[in-house]
Amino acid sequence: MKEINTKHGTLQFPLFLPDATYGAVRTLSFNDLRTIGIEAIVTTTLHIEQKIGSEFIREYGGIHKFFNWNKPILTDSGGWQVYSLITSTTRGNKKNKITDVGATFIDVNTGKSTLLTPETSIHIQLNLSSDILTVLDNPIEVNASLADQKKSITLNTSWAKRAKKYFQNKTQDKNILLGSVVQGGDNFELRKISAQELIEIGFDLYNFGGLPMNYQDPMWRVRVQSENKVTFFREMLEYVANLLPKDSVKYAMGVGKPVDIAFCVDVGWDMFDTVLPTRNARHGLLYVSEGQGDETISYKSRSKKTLTYDHLHLKSQRYKNDTEPVDKNCNCECCQNVSRAYLRHLLRISEPSGYRLATIHNLTFYNKWIKMLRDIQNNK
């Protein structure tokens, strides 16, 4: 059974980490996370640096103390923001830019400029006392030209190399882990080159990056590439997993829907984080057990088990007078205390306590789902 040791405990796989991007899982307290049974979280280097400042957190005694959370914390490097705030954007601050040195971000609210280089990103993450750090990476639009995609992975690799070097100079602690991010857009050959170059440098984790790259053009995710109707996105994740060392920890960044996580576990991915359960909760899309929602989604695993769940649009009129809990088979705070009708009402009036209950429910669902996948894997 694969697992990793961190300074804040051992992690088992597969594992789902909710995103506390700005230092909190939206609408929840860390106490809520403990109650749900969350084992680790992700927080984001750029936002913490811009909004709080890592020097302060270092002096304070580290991010765990700051959050009052003594379980593992994974820090994302800010690489995603290189994409979401620079590469993919025409809005936001036009002074944001990428050079070979790194990426510059201007905080829209304060005008404060932050230069994130491979080195400063690691420096900040070490200041935070993160358990699992991530190198600054360079995602790119999936439909970018081949030339741009090639350039992007060259930069990606050179940033990873610099990050590793800086990291090694700063710490010898074997329980602080460092992950790198395989890029390469929709190009199998470039993904292979990216993976090989990173493996050569050597990291504790290998991540899949650049998944939801172009959400203006969602077709790339459902584009059928082969006869067995496996979606392109799944095919790419399976392909990349097979490029990575068998025993390495593999983290599929930003994945995904429960079915997609199930698929990814099947093909070798260990760790996942996504904003879906928390954002969808706020937007009224709740995940429930089979037969209790609007739509049933199922996945036939490679161990021949069929995994199934439903989801429901709680804000829809059809739940107006529904006195049942969101999910009869769920023992979370939401389902134990509140009817669909009442939670619907709370969400419709944009009531924060409703967002909280819905978020608790969706994260509870994700946690149960990942533990089921863990059981399947362990019994194999």
Next chain:
RNA sequence: CCGGGGAUGGCGGAGCGGUCAAUCGCAUCUGACUGUAAAUCAGACGCCCUAAGGGCUACGGAGGUUCAAAUCCUUCUCCCCGGA
């Protein structure tokens, strides 16, 4: 009683002769959301026909002018403001 201003689709409120079934906001309905620019975004939203498109009824009531009226005129009803 006199003078002035109004009445528009569930609500607020544009339009002031044809391009108006009527801008926009709210509300409502449906959907999307994947390392959070996201308590966000998209579509629908008078009635009827399966869609392109077409038909019908509509801008307080009634009548009129005009090829054409939510838009102009007369009158009625109601509301608001000022003066007796």
